[in-house]
Amino acid sequence: MSDEREWVIEATNLTKIYQMGEVEVQALRGVSFTIARGEVVAIMGPSGSGKSTMMNILGCLDVPTSGDYILDGESVANLSDDELSDIRNRKVGFVFQSFNLLPRISALGNVELPLRYSGGNHLKQKAMAALEAVGLQDRVNHRPNELSGGQQQRVAIARAMVTQPAIIMADEPTGNLDTKSGEDIMKLLLDLNKQSGTTLIIVTHSPDVAAQTGRILHLRDGLLVEA
Amino acid sequence: MSIWQHLLESLESLTSNKLRSGLTILGIVIGVASVISMLAIGQGASAAVNAQIQSIGSNLLFVSSGFFGQGGGGGAVAPKPLTLQDAQALVDPVNAPDVAAAVGVVNARGTISISGNSTSGSIIGTTSQYAAVRNFNLQEGQFITDSDVSGRSAAVVLGSGVATTLFGETTGLTGQVVRINNQPFRIVGVLQSVGGGAMGSQDNQVIVPLTTAQSRLENRGSSSGRIDQILVQASSAEGVTAAQEEVTNILRTRHNTRIGSDDFNILSQQDILNTANSVTGTLTLLLGGIGAISLVVGGIGIMNIMLVSVTERTREIGLRKALGAHKSDIRLQFLMESIMLCLLGGLIGVAVAAGVSKVISNVAAASNTAINPVIGIDSILLACLFSGAVGLFFGVYPANRAANLEPVEALRYE
Numbered sequence: 178m179s180d181e182r183e184w185v186i187e188a189t190n191l192t193k194i195y196q197m198g199e200v201e202v203q204a205l206r207g208v209s210f211t212i213a214r215g216e217v218v219a220i221m222g223p224s225g226s227g228k229s230t231m232m233n234i235l236g237c238l239d240v241p242t243s244g245d246y247i248l249d250g251e252s253v254a255n256l257s258d259d260e261l262s263d264i265r266n267r268k269v270g271f272v273f274q275s276f277n278l279l280p281r282i283s284a285l286g287n288v289e290l291p292l293r294y295s296g297g298n299h300l301k302q303k304a305m306a307a308l309e310a311v312g313l314q315d316r317v318n319h320r321p322n323e324l325s326g327g328q329q330q331r332v333a334i335a336r337a338m339v340t341q342p343a344i345i346m347a348d349e350p351t352g353n354l355d356t357k358s359g360e361d362i363m364k365l366l367l368d369l370n371k372q373s374g375t376t377l378i379i380v381t382h383s384p385d386v387a388a389q390t391g392r393i394l395h396l397r398d399g400l401l402v403e404a
Numbered sequence: 405m406s407i408w409q410h411l412l413e414s415l416e417s418l419t420s421n422k423l424r425s426g427l428t429i430l431g432i433v434i435g436v437a438s439v440i441s442m443l444a445i446g447q448g449a450s451a452a453v454n455a456q457i458q459s460i461g462s463n464l465l466f467v468s469s470g471f472f473g474q475g476g477g478g479g480a481v482a483p484k485p486l487t488l489q490d491a492q493a494l495v496d497p498v499n500a501p502d503v504a505a506a507v508g509v510v511n512a513r514g515t516i517s518i519s520g521n522s523t524s525g526s527i528i529g530t531t532s533q534y535a536a537v538r539n540f541n542l543q544e545g546q547f548i549t550d551s552d553v554s555g556r557s558a559a560v561v562l563g564s565g566v567a568t569t570l571f572g573e574t575t576g577l578t579g580q581v582v583r584i585n586n587q588p589f590r591i592v593g594v595l596q597s598v599g600g601g602a603m604g605s606q607d608n609q610v611i612v613p614l615t616t617a618q619s620r621l622e623n624r625g626s627s628s629g630r631i632d633q634i635l636v637q638a639s640s641a642e643g644v645t646a647a648q649e650e651v652t653n654i655l656r657t658r659h660n661t662r663i664g665s666d667d668f669n670i671l672s673q674q675d676i677l678n679t680a681n682s683v684t685g686t687l688t689l690l691l692g693g694i695g696a697i698s699l700v701v702g703g704i705g706i707m708n709i710m711l712v713s714v715t716e717r718t719r720e721i722g723l724r725k726a727l728g729a730h731k732s733d734i735r736l737q738f739l740m741e742s743i744m745l746c747l748l749g750g751l752i753g754v755a756v757a758a759g760v761s762k763v764i765s766n767v768a769a770a771s772n773t774a775i776n777p778v779i780g781i782d783s784i785l786l787a788c789l790f791s792g793a794v795g796l797f798f799g800v801y802p803a804n805r806a807a808n809l810e811p812v813e814a815l816r817y818e
Contacts, residue, residue, distance in 0.1 A: 238726060238811045259730045266728020277723045277815070281420045293409055294728040336727070 184247075185343050185376045186212040186235065191244035193230050193399075204230040205241070206399035214343075215374040217367065219387035222396035229348075231396060232380045236271060236346040237264045249343035266295050270337025270375075272366075274349035276329045278321040284308060284332045285317040291340050307335040311365060327358030334365060344376040351386060363389055407736075414740040425745060428709045432749025432794065433756055435699030436787045440757035442695045444777035445764055446688025452775050453680045457673060459598060461538045463504075463644050465636040466671045467651060483667035484659045485630035488614065493654055494636060500650035502643035507534045508631040510617040514585040516566055516610055523569040526609045527584060529617020537637045545578040545593030552592075552613040558620070560589040564597040565607030584610065587620055636670075644672055702749070703794040710742050710802035721806050722814025735807035742799025743792055750791030754784050 193205040204227045212218050222228045233239040234246060237253050240261070246254050249268050256264065270291075271277075278287045288304040308317055311331040321329050330350060337345050347366065351359030363386060370377045379390060387393050395402050418425045469486045486508070494506035510529035515522055534540070535547040543564060552559045560582060567574045570582065580591050589612065598606050612621070614631065638647035648670055655661075655668050714721070721734055761777030768775040 233812050236726070238815070259732075262725060262728050262730050265726060271726050273815075277719065279720060279723070281416055290724070291727040294724075294730075294733060340728075 182213040184211045185214040185216075185249050186210075186378075187245075187247040188235075189245045191231075191234060191241045191246060193227070193234065193239070194242045203399055205234075207244070208396075208399070208401055209244075210394060210401060212344075212376060212378070214376055215370070216392065217370055217377045217390045218379070219390040219393045220378065220380045220396060221382070221384075221387055221393055225398075226396040227399040228380055228396050230399075232346060232348055232378075235344070235378060236269050237261050262294075266291060267340060268343040270340065270342040270345040272330070272333050272337050272345060272347040272350045274352040276321070276326075276333045276353070278329055278332055278336075280321050283318045283320055284313060284324065284335075287321070287332055288336045288339050291336060295340060303339055304335075307339040308332070310338065310369070311335045325358070326354050327361055330354060330358070330362050331365065334362070334369070338369060338373070338375070341373075342375065344378055347377065347379045349381055349383075350379065351381075351383065359386075410733075410736050410740045411744075413737060414744050417741060418744060424709065428706055428745055429749040429752065431702030431705035432699070432746050432791055433702075433753045435695065435702040435794075436750045436753025436791050437756035437760060438698050439692055439695035439790070440754060440779060440783050440787050441760040441764070441777065442691035443688060443783055444757065444761045444779045445775065446684060446691055448761070448765065448775040448777040450681065450684035450688065451778070453684055454677060457677050457680060459539070460673065461635075461637065462673075463638040463641050463647075464537070464673045465638065465644065465648055465651060466676075467634040467636060467655070467668055468632065468671075469668050486632070486634055486668060487629050488631055489629075490655060490658060491631065491634045493658060494634065494651055496654065499654055500647065502639050502647040502650060503636055504639040505533050505537050505637045506651075507531055507537050507635045507637075508614055509534070509633040509635055510614055511632045512617060512621055514621060516562075516570065517583045517586075518570050518580075521570050523566060523608075525563070525566050527617065527621060528609055528611045529614040529621070530611060531614050534611065534635070537635050540598070541596045543574050543594040543596045544576075545591070547593055548611060548613050553615050555613075556615040556619055557613060558587065558589045558616060559592045559613060560584065561593040561595060561611040562591060563595050563607045563609040563611075566610055567594050569608075582610075584612070585621055644674070648672060699790070699794060703746070703798040706742050706745055706795060707798035707802060709745075710738060710799055711805070713741070714738065714802050714806045717806075718809060718814045718817040721809050722811050722817065725809070725811035726815060731807040734809075735803045738803035738806045739796065739799045742802070743795035746791040746795030746798075747788060750787045753791070754779070754787050757787075 188211070189209050191205050191208045192203070195202040195204055208231070220228055220231060230239070234241050237248065238261075240256070241254055244254065245252060248264065251264065253261065253264055279290070285301070285304050285308065288307050289300050292300040292303060305314070305317065308314055311334050313328060313331050313335065316324060316328060321332070324332065345366075350366065351362055354362060366377060366379075367389060369375065379386060381387055467486065470483050488508045491506045491508035494500055494503050496503070507530055512527040512529070513524065514527045515524050517523075528534075530548065531553050532548055532550050535542070540547070542561075545561070547561055548559060551557075562577065562582070564574045567577055571577055574594050577591050577594055581588050582591060583589070595607070618629070636647060636651055638644045651670060652666070656666065659667055661667055724734060758779055761779060765775055765777055
């Protein structure tokens, strides 16, 4: 069946080696997998398993030491910093554990930010539409510190969606939220995945969160393992 | 991202931390204000000195006795003093066609008093032409006449400052008697005020006949007839150099001096002007330099704050990069902030400088030396350019540091 599906992520034999002073740390030791468009995938693993490294590479924040990574048809293993910036801007939306909103500007301004870096017109309307999609149309002019944690994460999700990326990388999206807000956020992410068909990759410790995804990638000591 | 958006964002970020921005700007404000006001005061002072030197008269040469700049060139021979006859010999249409007038002057200081009131001032002994050569106008009465000089009369013309000090007024004084060094003199005239001079107030002087000064106010012993200075007026501005040569030749002949060891020296107004200009120029440079140092200190303050700001906003930088900001976007954002800080500081600095030079000119006016500090459009432009450049220079390092942060590291930063 897999042959007919369109791959949005093709990772082949990814390795990542960090130089920590004298010591070499092998964070990834050769990981290969594919993710189809529209899929919802969880990446799980204990601390030090290479989870964060994996997320950084998949989100184009970092490049692998060796191996090939094709995101939405473009090979990104050997791109320069600025080319990576462009790829992130167009193809990746980030949702962080600690929201990472700019405190000085309004919800609307925060959602507009990725659009400002890509240029184009009607930034405000696009940002407004994204905020409506997450149910915050009456909070557009509030600053992050005037919003609850759940609302802040909604703004962050709107910011990730607004460029219509190929994938959304969510790093412990419910980690800083209470159970109720966390459930709401997961529901919102899954709904958006259904509506727009955007691929969703969630890095998490939580089995509850992982259980709501379609597939779980388990990482241990830099390698994929069967659960 | 467009420049306009960068501008808005940097304004946003500066206004979000007003106290810090304000304190940072203060360094630049002080720097720019000191540079501009120092330059303005320097220019004003220079203009004032020039005006004062010009006001002494026009096309003047100052001849005085003594060896000048030749290491005592005459050896043991004492310089022959200048005499009134020397002065008279200079007015010679044949040998000195460019000399319009030559006036002998004796300088002294003394006490001028009336009953119950006294002041000290400079006493000038001279002849009738002095008023014309020095452009002096009379408030009332008349100047020293030739017959005053030949008759050694005890007549005096008061400077307006002396008149005000002694009598509280400058009119209705002719015919009254003042005592100069305890000898009675009859007032024949009062001069109009000419304002302060480079060498002391010119209003604080009294003028008496040359011969009277020699015989009654000075202890010149047997060699009477000696005068301190001859004021020569050239017939035109172009004739000053020729007049200087003619005067030199005549005096050399009269004093029998060898070439190269003149026992007199001649200073033209231009010489004085040049000296004064070089002094005020150096002063302006010095003041401006001190101001520039504070500007550099302010610039380092900007750099310091920008570095703190980069560290503080590491996560923001990481986020912006994750959202697609290029290195150049981040660099421009921080550069913009430091340039805005400096430009704002520069503009406020210009305003402060205007205030400072206003105060200084008032203080100067109160102490009787008119200085009009000049803040021209050029110094405003200079300040803006310079402070912008300071912002650029001291902003580049922090901005590059921000631009080169790794997004992964920056996002992880706590």
